[in-house]
Amino acid sequence: MTAIAPRREDDALLLKPRRDPFLIILWIILVTFALVWIAPVVLIAFTALKSNAEVMATSAFTPPEAIAWNNFSGAWARGNFETTFKNSVIITVIKVPLGLMFSAMAAYALARIRLRFGKLLLLFFLFGAMIPFQVMLAPIFTLVNGFGLIDTYPGVILPYLAFGVPYQVFILHGFFKAVPKELSEAALIDGASHVTVFRRIFLPISLPVLAALLILDFVSTWNEFAMALVLLQDRHMWTLPLGLMSFQGQFSTDYGQLNAAIAMTVFPAILVYMIFQRYFVSGLTSGAVKG
C-alpha cells in the first residue's frame, strides 16, 4: 500500500549530448553572468580572511595569502556578537516552529472543515500577506509598548508571528485543499477528530511544503531588521542585523573585521538554506504557483 509517486527526474535528459550552438552560447552567457553575480560574495569571503595590510596591498579578488582567522574572533568580541547571536537564535528558534504550527492548524481548518465564513476568513488572512509591515512601524511600536513588551522576546516574537502567518496559511491552504478526500474521509467516518486527522495524516504529507516554508521563514526571521530596530532599543536585546548595523557605524575602516562580521551574520541563513534546499523548489511548486 505504500504508494510512492514515481520520481520525475528530468536529470536523465541532461545526459543526452546534443551540441546545439544556441545552447552553447546560452551556457556561456549564463556562466559569465553567474560569475558576476557571485563576485560580491567572493569579495566578502576573501576580505574577511585578509589582514588590513593585505586588504590595502592586494587587489580585491586576490585570494588571501596568510589567512587572518583573528578577524572573526576580533569582530565577535568587538561587535558584541555573543549577545546578538544568542538573541537571534532564541527568537528564530521559538518563532519559526510556532508560526508554522499555527499556520498549519489554521490552514487545515480553512481547507478541510466546512465553515460558514471560511472563504471570508481565508481572504482576511490573504490580505495580511500583501500588506508590508514596514509601512506601520510606529503603530506596531505603540501597540507593543502598550503591552509593556518593548525590549523583550515576546514583544518581537508576537509581531513576527502575526506577519508570518498570512503567507504560510495561504500556501498551506492551497496544498491541503488539493489533498484527495479519500485520504481523510475514512478516518473521519471512523470517528477520528479533525485534530487527529490533521496530526496523523495531513502534517506528515505536508512535510515538503513545511520544509520550504521553514527555509523562507527562517531566512526572513533571521534577517529581519526594521521591526527589530523599533522594538529592541536596548543593545542587550539586539539581534544580529542590528549588531551588524552598529558595527558598520563604529568600525567601518577595519575592513577585515567588518567583512568577518557580515560573514558571521549571513552564514547561518545560508547553512539552513543548503540543508533544506532540495525541498525548496518542489515545495513551492506544490503550493504556491499551481495553487
Add this chain to the structure above:
Amino acid sequence: MFNSKIMQSSRAQALMLIGPALAVYATFAIWPMIEVVFLSFQHWNGLDPHREWVGLENYRYILTNDAVFWVALRNTITWTILAVIFPPTIGLLLALGLNQQLFGRVPMRAVYYLPVIIAPIAVATIWRWMYDPFFGLFNQVLTSLGLQSLISDWLGDREIALYSMFVAYTWQYVGFSMVLFLAGLQSVDRSLVEAARIDGASRWQVFRHVTLPALRVTLAIVLVLSTISSLKAFDIVYGMTGGGPAQSTQMLALWAFMQSMQIFDFGRGSAISVILLLVTLTIVVPYLRWSQRDEGAGE
C-alpha cells in the same frame, strides 16, 4: 440531529485550530493598521498620555509644507517602476535559460538565488563598501580598466545615489523572481513545446505562444510581489544612505519611520503611512479580486 452534532463539534474544533493564528494576526497585524489611521488624525509625540485630535491637519501639512514628502513619493514611484521592470525581466530570462538542459544548471540556480538569503542590511553594508569612492571595488575596477572618467561618488552624488541603490536591490531580488518563474515553468506542458518545435516553430514562437500563456498566473504573482516588496524597501535604504544625501534618496516607508520614531511626530508619520497603505491597497485589492475570480472559474 446526529449530523448537526457532528457539525457543531467540528465547528468547535475549527475554532480551536484557527484560534491562535487568528488571535495573533488580528492583534499584531490588523490592529496596528487600524491604529495608524487613528494616529494620522492626531497630534502625538508617542509618550504623552494625551493625544490631541487635529482632523486633517497632518495631511494638510505633509501635502503642502513637507518638501521631503514629495521627494520621497517621487522616489518611491520611480523605485517601484524600476522594481517591476528589471528584476522580473532578468529573473524570467534566467529562469528560461536555466530551465534548459544545461551543464551545471543546479549550482547556477543556487548562485543566482544566494543573494536572496543574505540579510538586506548586510547587502546594504556590502554594497556601501563596494561603492566607497576611495577604496571601493567599483572605482578600483574602473581605474584598472583606464576608465577614470567614469569614477563617481556612487552614493554621495544625489543624481545617481537612488540608482546605485537600485542596482544593489536588483542584485538581491533577481533570484526571487527567477525561482518563482522556474516553479511556474514546471507547469508548462513539455509535449506541447516539443510538438511545436517538431512542427517547425522557432524558439521565439514557442515562447510567445506556448510558454508565455502558461506563465500567465506566475507572471501576475511575480509582478504583484515585486510591487509590494518594492514598497517596503526600507532596510536597504536605511543601511546604504539613510535617505541622504540631503534627503535625495528618501522613501515613503523610511520617511514615515523617521517622522514617528526619530522626530517623534507620530501624527505626521502615520499620515504618510496611511498614504502608502492606500497606494498598496489600490494594487492589492484588484489582485485579490482577480485571483479569487480565477479560482471560482476553475472550480
